[in-house]
Amino acid sequence: MGIITAINTEPASTHRYLNSDRQNNDIRQFGVAGLMATAHSCTYMRDIASSRNLTAGETLFWEDDPIQYTYLIIDGSMKAYKLLPNGRSQITRFITTGEIISSPLIDNYSYSTEALGDCTILQLPQKRFDKIMAKDPALMKSIFGKLSIELQRTQKQILLLGRMPAIERVSNFLLDIAQRQNPQTAHFESDMLITLPMARADIADYLGLTIETVSRAFSKFRRDGLIDLPRPNLVRLRDQTRLRAQSHSLTG
Amino acid sequence: MGIITAINTEPASTHRYLNSDRQNNDIRQFGVAGLMATAHSCTYMRDIASSRNLTAGETLFWEDDPIQYTYLIIDGSMKAYKLLPNGRSQITRFITTGEIISSPLIDNYSYSTEALGDCTILQLPQKRFDKIMAKDPALMKSIFGKLSIELQRTQKQILLLGRMPAIERVSNFLLDIAQRQNPQTAHFESDMLITLPMARADIADYLGLTIETVSRAFSKFRRDGLIDLPRPNLVRLRDQTRLRAQSHSLTG
DNA sequence: CGCGGCATTGATCCCGGTCAAAGGTCGTGG
DNA sequence: CCACGACCTTTGACCGGGATCAATGCCGCG
Numbered sequence: 001m002g003i004i005t006a007i008n009t010e011p012a013s014t015h016r017y018l019n020s021d022r023q024n025n026d027i028r029q030f031g032v033a034g035l036m037a038t039a040h041s042c043t044y045m046r047d048i049a050s051s052r053n054l055t056a057g058e059t060l061f062w063e064d065d066p067i068q069y070t071y072l073i074i075d076g077s078m079k080a081y082k083l084l085p086n087g088r089s090q091i092t093r094f095i096t097t098g099e100i101i102s103s104p105l106i107d108n109y110s111y112s113t114e115a116l117g118d119c120t121i122l123q124l125p126q127k128r129f130d131k132i133m134a135k136d137p138a139l140m141k142s143i144f145g146k147l148s149i150e151l152q153r154t155q156k157q158i159l160l161l162g163r164m165p166a167i168e169r170v171s172n173f174l175l176d177i178a179q180r181q182n183p184q185t186a187h188f189e190s191d192m193l194i195t196l197p198m199a200r201a202d203i204a205d206y207l208g209l210t211i212e213t214v215s216r217a218f219s220k221f222r223r224d225g226l227i228d229l230p231r232p233n234l235v236r237l238r239d240q241t242r243l244r245a246q247s248h249s250l251t252g
Numbered sequence: 253m254g255i256i257t258a259i260n261t262e263p264a265s266t267h268r269y270l271n272s273d274r275q276n277n278d279i280r281q282f283g284v285a286g287l288m289a290t291a292h293s294c295t296y297m298r299d300i301a302s303s304r305n306l307t308a309g310e311t312l313f314w315e316d317d318p319i320q321y322t323y324l325i326i327d328g329s330m331k332a333y334k335l336l337p338n339g340r341s342q343i344t345r346f347i348t349t350g351e352i353i354s355s356p357l358i359d360n361y362s363y364s365t366e367a368l369g370d371c372t373i374l375q376l377p378q379k380r381f382d383k384i385m386a387k388d389p390a391l392m393k394s395i396f397g398k399l400s401i402e403l404q405r406t407q408k409q410i411l412l413l414g415r416m417p418a419i420e421r422v423s424n425f426l427l428d429i430a431q432r433q434n435p436q437t438a439h440f441e442s443d444m445l446i447t448l449p450m451a452r453a454d455i456a457d458y459l460g461l462t463i464e465t466v467s468r469a470f471s472k473f474r475r476d477g478l479i480d481l482p483r484p485n486l487v488r489l490r491d492q493t494r495l496r497a498q499s500h501s502l503t504g
Numbered sequence: 505c506g507c508g509g510c511a512t513t514g515a516t517c518c519c520g521g522t523c524a525a526a527g528g529t530c531g532t533g534g
Numbered sequence: 535c536c537a538c539g540a541c542c543t544t545t546g547a548c549c550g551g552g553a554t555c556a557a558t559g560c561c562g563c564g
Contacts, residue, residue, distance in 0.1 A: 082407065082408075082410075082411045084411065084415055084416075084500055085500055086500065088415045089415075090410060090411040090414040090415045092407045092410050092411070103400060104396065104400065105393065105396055105397045105400050106400050106404070110404045110407055110408075111407060134389065137386065137389070137392075140389075140392065140396075141357065144356065144357055144392075144396060144399070145357045147396070147399050147400065147403065148355060148356065148357050148358050148399065150403060151362075151399065151402060151403050151406065152358070152362045154403065154406040154407060154410060155334065155344045155362055155363060155406060156334075156362075157410055158334075158342060158344050158406060158409055158410060158413060159334045159336065159342040159344070161410060161413035161414045161460065162342040162413045162457075162459075162460030163336055163340045163341075163342045163460060164336075165551075165552090166551075166552065199510070199511090200510075200511065200512095201510085205414075207414075208413065208414030208415060209552080209553090210552075210553060210554080211510090211511080211512095212511095212512085212513085212552085212553075212554085213551090213552055213553075215511060215512055215513080216512085216513080216552090218511095218512090219512070219513080231561095232510075232511060232512095232560090232561095248336055248337055248338065417519075417520090418519075418520065451542070451543090452542075452543065452544095453542085461520075461521090462520075462521060462522080463542090463543080463544095464520085464521075464522085464543095464544080464545085465519090465520055465521075467543060467544055467545085468520090468544085468545080470543095470544090471544070471545080483528095483529080484528080484529080484542075484543060484544095
């Protein structure tokens with residue numbers, strides 16, 4: 001089964017934020033999301049999970065919709081965004097393979113989500129997931145940790161939006177994507193190639209800029225020899241050090 | 253004892269975000285923060301908590317400091333902020349009486365905090381608090397809920413910083429403060445008086461603007477008859493409806 | 505080959521930042 | 535109680551970064 005495969009075959013990832021002062025005997029790694037759960041929780045989740053495909057541009061849910069599922073992205077990328085009455089939109093988060101969409105203890109989504117390209121996702125009914133969590137402190141702690149991390153990330157985003165000029169926002173964005181696509185080698189790789197799953201308009205909506213300003217920033221980086229742009233959404237980082245220097249590094 | 257008083261005498265507040273499908277027999281309301289905990293947790297917290305006074309401008313902790321305590325503000329207001337190498341600062345949150353400062357499962361603070369005026373706070377050693385939480389799912393759930401709410405708030409702040417012009421930011425700020433200072437009557441009160449515990453510089457750092465722009469927005473609201481400014485940090489909302497109309501209401 | 509959608513580039517405009525000065529407010533000391 | 539001074543706020547004049555408007559380029563697909 002695709003679902004079970006998705007849950008079971010992924011290698012263990014590290015969990016810096018988890019205190020590991022509890023017995024490991026009936027604890028298993030749970031899927032790409034890097035969640036910790038008891039064996040019992042795992043089998044139960046396997047039973048209630050179902051997979052689903054999304055095509056490019058498809059909306060998964062809208063802001064204010066009642067929360068029905070916790071989602072795990074198996075493949076592809078999505079955007080989470082908020083809309084203003086005047087039609088302007090602000091992307092709060094890009095969500096990629098291996099990440100979860102979960103808002104426990106909340107009744108309605110606080111943002112809409114849309115697939116950037118074709119996606120495969122796994123969905124777990126929220127109420128049942130809540131019950132599993134209630135009986136599995138390790139799982140709850142795990143989700144808890146993800147929430148904390150997400151909160152820290154949004155705080156960085158607030159600093160970026162409130163106090164950084166366009167050039168710094170874009171360089172931070174590139175370095176951030178680079179790190180997410182290549183966590184191990186990001187700092188050392190001198191000529192790293194990254195793929196942007198989103199269009200310029202999405203980058204602009206994420207950074208609080210316009211398409212034109214984002215494009216101009218990319219062009220400036222190309223002129224200055226910091227990046228190559230073989231295609232609009234293929235970026236080669238040619239001088240990561242210099243890029244980081246002018247980003248005021250939000251990325252540690 | 254001041255501490256115990258602070259924990260025990262406050263009236264119960266509502267908890268929209270809490271499922272109340274568990275037995276209420278040994279559950280007690282816990283202090284102004286509106287946390288739920290077992291009686292046992294309460295007495296234990298009472299024992300390990302200590303109170304502390306801060307004078308205006310005093311720093312409680314710096315960004316990147318190791319996390320030592322969970323704090324509860326008994327009286328006064330604080331700001332949480334991040335700094336950039338070039339000296340610019342961005343306030344991510346204002347924290348007032350009855351609110352908590354807690355970053356569970358994280359090793360270091362992701363922001364600095366400073367008292368806006370004189371403050372009284374309650375502090376609970378983080379490690380002991382973690383242990384209490386591990387044994388008290390209701391308390392954990394409660395903190396969990398607060399974290400979720402805070403995440404939603406930061407997402408609104410991202411929308412504000414990324415996509416709103418100065419006037420809308422300031423009107424949203426005023427309406428937000430109004431609602432926090434007077435949750436019950438905020439919508440009906442026609443001539444509501446609010447006290448700003450922070451200076452213009454702090455408002456500017458919170459809204460991603462400059463002191464001058466904030467001041468100009470206040471003056472414009474005064475000219476347009478939306479507010480009175482008996483003193484720099486005393487605001488009377490004279491036409492909340494019209495204020496809300498031009499805020500693109502982030503405040504429901 | 506031509507069309508449609510996205511990205512780039514250029515020209516101009518305007519909101520909000522910067523710089524500078526004047527006005528208020530409050531605490532302190534005479 | 536008033537006078538002084540430090541600091542905060544307000545107001546004005548000007549400037550610049552990024553938005554807006556518009557044209558051109560690029561690429562995939564029918």
